Amino acid sequence: MANDRRNPPPPPWRRDTPERRSPGRKPAARSSARKRFGWVRPVLSLFVVIGLIGAGWLVMIARDLPSIDTLDLDPPRMGGLVFLDHEGRTIARRGAGHGREARVDDLPDYLIDAVLAVEDRRFYDHMGIDLRGTTRALIANLRAGRVVQGGSTITQQLAKNLFLTPERTLTRKVQEMMLAFALEARFSKDEILSLYLDRVYFGAGAWGVEAAAQRYFGRDARDLTLGEAALLAGLLKAPSRYSPASDTARAAARATVVLDLMYETGRISEEERIEAANTPVRVAREASSPGAQYFVDWIAEEARELAGEPRADxxxxxxxxxxxxxxxxxxxxxxxxNDELSRGATQGALVALAPDGGVRAMVGGRDYAQSQFNRAVLARRQPGSAFKAFVYAAAFEGGLRPSDIRDDLPIAFGDWSPQNYGDQYRGPISLRDAFVHSSNVVAIRVAEETGRGYVARLAERLGIESEIRLDRSMALGSFEVTPLELATAYTAFNNGGQRAYSHAITRIETPDGTVLYEREDTRGLIVLDARTLTRMRSMMEDVVRDGTGRAASVPGRTIGGKTGTTNDFRDAWFAGYSDGITAAIWVGNDDSSPAGNAVGGGPPASIFGSFVAHAPREPSVAQPVWNEPVYEPEPDAEDEERRDPISSFLARLGGRD
Structure with missing residues (x-):
């Protein structure tokens, strides 16, 4: 009995009795199967957990999705803008001024075919997500090692444009797919395509196919030719790069690619493809000046604010x-x-102003298609020696004269030893020669003698609004300004000494002539006296005639200005005037890296000369007359010490300067 208690028989449900054993089943086989398939249950459990987590994640994403139920097929539209130059000629158009939405039924079939051939060939066959197209794009991208194809459908693109940000994240992509399915359930295919064509960006400020047709060709979208339709469809991949307003040859080449795609997909015949490819596409004249888009970008928002009626044309x-x-x-x-002329500079900006500060020309960069950053009004760079004009103007106001002599010799202030360009020095020279040949050490002497605060106040009086650091390097333009700012301040040297205020808008009205805004024609205050102005103009003209700015000269034209170059050739400037136009030109690199050996007397001066030679002449402003005395007696030793205290102090110490 004891043995039975210590080793009790197994319970009935554990006994391997013949009546419980399946026919032919062996205990060893069951144990082997457990070992062989024991991994199935944990793997299935893992998949279940992952599925639950994924489902929860999708639910959380779905909760943050915007509702498409309130999406209006006819949303309120922003009024169109037409920009005219000072003679009433059209510069550009922004927005769909006619206020008519794009409808698929109203558009040419070949325009729809062109868009579908480029953006979504299977648009009418999928339900918002094209798995075949997505797979094809994924394979192409993997083979290339980078993104070379996009797999988004038109519905997905519409979802992104309407509701989402352009960030590239997995969450945003999943939201895009969810919204695409919702849009497909809510709207018909034609309605989705109409929404897309009405909102997609075609470059040059044109949103929607109607605005693009007006912007580039000056006609309604329903009247476009096959070639024009192919050109517009080609813009969708990269609107700025392929814009005909920026590069007509590149846009035409892209349109040819679209025509080939239309032929390959059976949307047009071989004869239609050849005829469209051989028919020149003419861009509207107002769209043929790509650089003007910098100007339009700059003032578009201001125009709506000044008008006070943002939804009106x-x-x-x-x-x-x-x-x-x-x-x-x-x-x-x-x-x-031109590599020889640019000397390593890859970017530039130009601003030209009328005597009252009105912007006559503005180029914010080398290529608007590649970069819409407006360097003319946004880039802050050191003006270098172009700031010396304000140093000498302040000195003349303080009593110095162009004939005064100062030492063009090495100088040191503690650990700081400023040098002339090329480490060249001329010894005792006049202030006129120091300005013409852009001596750094003489400019510093003059600024110290005049007073840095006085120099800064004069520059601010003329139009420099940026903060000016009042250290010794101020005389060499070691702070930052914009090209527009520098051009504005230089205008006083060309308009009789008046303070100019840069501006671009003179009047805003509705198409029926109702004036909504008009700028007051106010004269600026006199900020330069006749004596200072006469001396500065004479010296600036000597810079172009005999000094560092000779590349800016134009035969038969009176031109004055000043060059500027910063350390390591990071910035090069020319600011000056001719007749009634004043301009500032900057060249350099966007990343502030050294630009080869580009100096102010190189690319900027050459640009100024070319601009003045081909631009219309602006009527000159009568300048006040002040006759420089023919004879000015040489100052005695006491007077010389008063005028150049730095040299006198160093001489008494027996030191070198």
Whole structure:
């Protein structure tokens, strides 16, 4: 009995009795199966957990999705803008001024076919997500090692444009797919395509196919030719790069690619493809000046604010001159595209102003298609020696004269030893020669003698609004300004000494002539006296005639200005005037890296000369007359010490300067 208690028989449900054993089943086989398939249950459990987590994640994403139920097929539209130059010529159009939405039924079949051939060939066959297209794009991207194809359908693109941000994350992509399915369930295919064509960006500020047709061809979308339709469809991949307003040859080449795709997919015949490819596409004249888009971008938002009726169609009268604008663009690109002339500079900006500060031309960069960053008004760079104009103007106001002599010799202030360009020095020279040949050490002596605070106040009085650091390097332009700012301040040297205020909009009205805004024609205050102005103009003209700015000269034209170059050739400037136009030109690299050996007397001066030679002449402003005395007696020793205390102090110490 004891043995039975210590080793009790197994319970009935554990006994391997014949009546419980399945026919032919062996205990060893069951044990082997457990070992062989024991991994199935944990793997299935893992999949279940992952599925639950994924489902929860999708639920959380879905909760944050916007509702498409309130999406209006006819949303309120922003009024169109028409920009005119100072002579009433059209510069550009922004927005769909006619206020008519794009409808698939109203558009040419070949326009729809062109868009589908480029963006979504199976649009009418999928339910928002094209698995075949997504797989094809994934394989192509893996083979290339980078993104070369996109797998998003038109519905997905519409979802992103309407509701989502452009960030590239997995969450945003999943939301895009969810919204695509929702849009497909809510709207018909034609309605989705209409929404897409009405909202997609075609470059040059044109949103929607109707605005693009007006912007590039000056006609409604329903009247476009096959070639024009192919060109618009080709913009969708990269609107800025392929814009005909920026590069007609590149846009035409892209349109040819679209025509080939249409032929390959059976949407047009071989004869239609050849005829469209051989028919020149003419871009509307107002769209043929790509650089003007910098100007339009700059003032578009201001125009709506000044008008106070953002949803009305507006006609904006501006100060721009189309002919001057084209001359500015040509001058900048011709120099920067020439390796010998550009000397390593890859970017540039130009601003030209009328005597009252009205912007006649503005080029914010080398290529608007590649970069819409407006360097003319946004780039802050050191002006270098171009700031010396304010140093000498302040000195003349303080009593110095162009004939005064100062030592052009090495100088040191503690650990700081400023040097002339090329480490060249001329010994005792006049202030006129020091300015003409851009002596750094003499400019510093003059600024110290005049007073840095006085120099800064004069620069601010003329139009420099950036903060000026009042250290010794101020005389060499070691702070930052914008090209527009520098051009504004230089205008006083060319308009009789008046303070100029840069501006671009003169009047805003509705298409029926109702004036909504008009700028007051106010004269600026006199900020330079006749004596200082006469001396500065004489010296600036000597810079172009005999000094560092000779590349800016134009036969038969009176031109004055000042060059500027910063350390390591990071920034090069020329600011000056001719007749009634004042301009500032900057060249360099966007990343502030050294630009080869580009100096102010190189690319910027060459650009200025080319611009002035081809731009329309602006009427000159009568300058006040002040006759410089023919004879000015040499100052005695006491007077010389008063005028150049730095040299006198160093001489008494027996030191070198």
């Amino acid at each position: 507006l006609v904006i009268h501006t100060t721009l001159d189309i002919d001057a604008q084209r001359a500015a663009e040509q001058a900048l690109t011709s120099v920067l595209d």
